[in-house]
Amino acid sequence: MSSKLSDYDLKSKTRSRIVEKINTKSQFFYSAKISRDNAQRIANSNKLKVFGKGNVEVSAISLFYEPYILAEGKADLDYIRKKDYEFYVDETVHSISVGNIIIKPVKADVGRKIKIPGVERINLTRGAKWFFNPMGGAQSLDFLPSAGKSKVTSSWLKQHKKELVDPSITLNEIAKTLKNSLMAKPTDSDRILSINSKIDLTTFYMPAYYITYKKGEQTRAARIDAIIGKINY
Numbered sequence: 001m002s003s004k005l006s007d008y009d010l011k012s013k014t015r016s017r018i019v020e021k022i023n024t025k026s027q028f029f030y031s032a033k034i035s036r037d038n039a040q041r042i043a044n045s046n047k048l049k050v051f052g053k054g055n056v057e058v059s060a061i062s063l064f065y066e067p068y069i070l071a072e073g074k075a076d077l078d079y080i081r082k083k084d085y086e087f088y089v090d091e092t093v094h095s096i097s098v099g100n101i102i103i104k105p106v107k108a109d110v111g112r113k114i115k116i117p118g119v120e121r122i123n124l125t126r127g128a129k130w131f132f133n134p135m136g137g138a139q140s141l142d143f144l145p146s147a148g149k150s151k152v153t154s155s156w157l158k159q160h161k162k163e164l165v166d167p168s169i170t171l172n173e174i175a176k177t178l179k180n181s182l183m184a185k186p187t188d189s190d191r192i193l194s195i196n197s198k199i200d201l202t203t204f205y206m207p208a209y210y211i212t213y214k215k216g217e218q219t220r221a222a223r224i225d226a227i228i229g230k231i232n233y
Contacts, residue, residue, distance in 0.1 A: 003121060007080065007121065007193060008080055008119040008121065009191075010080065010082065010119065010190050010191055012191065016191075016192040016193060016194060016195065017193070017194035017195075018183075018194070018195050019194075019195070019196045019197070020179065020197050020199075021197070021198045021199070022175050022179075022198075022199045022201070023198075023199070023200045023201065024171045024172075024175065024201045026200065026201070026202040026203070027151070027152035027202070027203045027204075027205070028149040028150060028151055028152060028202070028203070028204050028205070029065060029149065029150055029152050029156065029160075029204070029205040029206075029207075030145060030148050030149055030150075030204070030205070030206055030207060030227060031148065031150070031207065032063060032207040032226035032227065033148075033226065033227045033228075034209070034224065034225075034226045034227065034228075034229045036061070036063065036209070038229070039061060039063075039209040039211075039224050039226065039229075040058065040061060042224055042229055042231055043058045043061060043209075043211045043213075043222070043224065043231070044058060046222070046231050047213055049233070050213045050215075050220050050222065050233060051213065051215040051218065051220070054215055054216075055215065055216075056213055056214070056215045057213070057214050057215075058211060058212070058213060058214075059212045059213070059214040059219070060210075060211065060212040061209055061210070061211050061212075062163075062209065062210050063163060063207060063208070063209055063210075063226060064163050064164070064165050064207070064208055064209075064210055065160060065163050065164050065165065065205035065206065065207055065208075066133075066134045066165045066205065066206050066207075066208050067134055067164070067165060067166075067167045067203050067204070067205055067206075068131065068132065068133055068134065068139060068143070068144070068203070068204045068205075068206055069131070069132045069167065069169075069171065069174060069201060069202070069203050069204075070129070070130075070131050070141070070201070070202040070203075070204065071128070071129070071130040071131070071132070071174050071175070071178050071199065071200075071201050072128070072129050072130075072199070072200045072201075072202075073127065073128045073129075073178045073179070073181075073182050073197065073198065073199040073200070074125065074126070074127045074128075074182070074197065074198050075125070075126045075127075075182035075183055075195060075196065075197040075198075076123070076124070076125050076194075076195070076196045076197075077122075077123070077124040077125075077126070077183075077186065077189075077192065077194075077195050078121070078122070078123055078192075078193040078194045078195070079121075079122050079124070079185075079186060079189040079190075079191060079192045079193055080119050080120065080121050080122070080189070080190055080191050080193065081119070081120050081122060081186075081188045081189055081190050082117070082118075082119060082120075082190050083117075083118045083119065083120045084115050084116065084117055084118065085115070085116045085118055086113050086114070086115050086116075087113060087114055087116070088108065088110075088111050088112070088113045089105050089111075089112055089113060089114055090112075091111065091112060093105055093112070093114075096114060098116055103115070103116060119190075121193075122186070122188075122189075124186060126181075126182050127182075128178060128181060128182060129141075130174070130178065131143075132167070132169060132174065134165055134167050134168060135168050136167065136168040136169035144204060145227060148227075149204065152203075152205065160205075164205065171201050171203070174201060175199055175201060178199055179197060179199060182197050182199075183195050183197055206225075206226075206227070207226035207227065208223050208224060208225055208226050209223070209224040209226055210222075210223055211223065211224065220233065221233075
């Protein structure tokens with residue numbers, strides 16, 4: 001990276017060079033490993049835990065695909081900041097010249113020192129990796145199975161359109177929040193020269209059975225993970 005003297009001008013009116021790249025098209029899905037019949041058996045074996053004793057029935061069970069979103073981002077920031085350099089000098093030093101300025105020593109805690117005003121150019125790289133569950137909360141990446149994912153196609157989306165759960169937080173909202181975090185002005189910056197950022201958002205559709213339990217007029221919902229068979233109420 002080359003530098004010009006104009007790059008170190010704190011009062012320059014030159015606009016910062018901002019490059020943003022956001023990819024939201026990567027989508028994968030996992031197929032259900034728990035059959036509907038097995039899900040029904042799991043639901044039946046756990047129905048008394050929902051309402052306790054009494055006549056409890058499973059009134060509905062349906063397969064849905066829940067979106068889990070992986071957000072990965074990187075930003076390279078190029079900026080300048082003011083920086084004073086201090087040096088201790090001998091008692092006999094009257095003054096020094098730096099460029100076209102003359103600087104006189106000042107008294108220090110011990111001896112005398114000079115303070116030379118300077119401007120530093122900083123290259124800072126930031127990175128982030130966030131993983132969201134369908135409710136918009138943080139999720140451990142260990143949740144994703146290590147194998148078994150398939151790429152989402154237009155025909156798959158069309159076939160399962162009614163089974164796709166809407167996320168509580170949209171891709172655009174995630175991208176905006178991540179971008180603001182990556183591109184935030186450093187606290188020590190006096191002028192931003194450039195920012196190059198890249199964000200990749202990947203959606204993973206995970207299968208789950210949604211269950212409705214009914215006891216008289218009361219109803220309660222439950223969910224069965226269609227890969228490992230775990231039930232949540």
